[in-house]
Amino acid sequence: xxxxxxxxxxxxxxxxxxxxxxxxxxxxxxxxxxxxxxxxxxxxxxxxxxxxxxxxxxxxxxxxxxxxxxxxxxxxxxxxxxxxxxxxxxxxxxxxxxxxxxxxxxxxxxxxxx
Amino acid sequence: xxxxxxxxxxxxxxxxxxxxxxxxxxxxxxxxxxxxxxxxxxxxxxxxxxxxxxxxxxxxxxxxxxxxxxxxxxxxxxxxxxxxxxxxxxxxxxxxxxxxxxxxxxxxxxxxxx
Numbered sequence: 354x355x356x357x358x359x360x361x362x363x364x365x366x367x368x369x370x371x372x373x374x375x376x377x378x379x380x381x382x383x384x385x386x387x388x389x390x391x392x393x394x395x396x397x398x399x400x401x402x403x404x405x406x407x408x409x410x411x412x413x414x415x416x417x418x419x420x421x422x423x424x425x426x427x428x429x430x431x432x433x434x435x436x437x438x439x440x441x442x443x444x445x446x447x448x449x450x451x452x453x454x455x456x457x458x459x460x461x462x463x464x465x466x467x
Numbered sequence: 468x469x470x471x472x473x474x475x476x477x478x479x480x481x482x483x484x485x486x487x488x489x490x491x492x493x494x495x496x497x498x499x500x501x502x503x504x505x506x507x508x509x510x511x512x513x514x515x516x517x518x519x520x521x522x523x524x525x526x527x528x529x530x531x532x533x534x535x536x537x538x539x540x541x542x543x544x545x546x547x548x549x550x551x552x553x554x555x556x557x558x559x560x561x562x563x564x565x566x567x568x569x570x571x572x573x574x575x576x577x578x579x580x581x
Contacts, residue, residue, distance in 0.1 A: 384567065388571075393573055393574070395471075395557060395571035395572055395573045395574055396557070398568060401567060401568070409567075443510055443511070445510075445511075450565075450566040450568075451567060451569045452499050452561040452565075452566050452567070453518055453561075455513040455516060456511070456513070456569075458510030458511045459510050460508070460509055460510045461508070461509075461510055
């Protein structure tokens with residue numbers, strides 16, 4: 354039972370490079386989320402999706418893009434990496450909205466921008 | 468604006484003694500509330516949730532929390548700490564403006580001393 358799978362687990366990027374963080378879930382959940390976690394700050398929502406083809410911005414979307422072409426996959430794209438994007442990124446999914454349904458989290462991608 | 472306050476950034480207890488992790492929220496309506504746990508280098512896992520049913524909520528691994536509307540609190544407790552309880556704990560409140568989103572507290576790091 355895989356749940357939510359994130360790849361890669363670790364990555365170091367140079368300033369200005371781009372990359373895609375992958376997230377896939379096998380629970381047929383409609384809702385998917387991307388968060389970033391900075392020390393002492395809790396989790397901040399970057400983007401979320403309520404179903405295939407539908408995405409919306411969270412609190413901190415600048416510098417990121419997402420797409421949701423299938424129910425299973427929700428990749429997060431960094432186009433021009435900046436040091437401020439050094440963080441731990443978590444993908445999560447839930448059957449319905451997070452207000453009433455628990456979110457299932459991946460193990461995270463630890464990203465450093467140098 | 469809604470917010471979640473976790474009054475202690477770090478709590479240290481001895482194995483076998485009670486655990487109390489404090490959480491206060493600001494909300495002008497009755498929210499849903501959650502506690503999540505994060506073990507090192509792992510994603511978040513749901514401990515328990517309150518969604519306007521019983522005010523005393525029991526979760527996994529012997530944890531429970533009590534919703535007190537008059538105090539706007541949702542403190543997490545456990546009668547006897549175990550070494551495996553050492554982790555980061557997040558209090559989470561549902562968003563008033565969106566069914567789809569939640570707001571994370573900054574987290575409390577729990578250490579358990581043998």
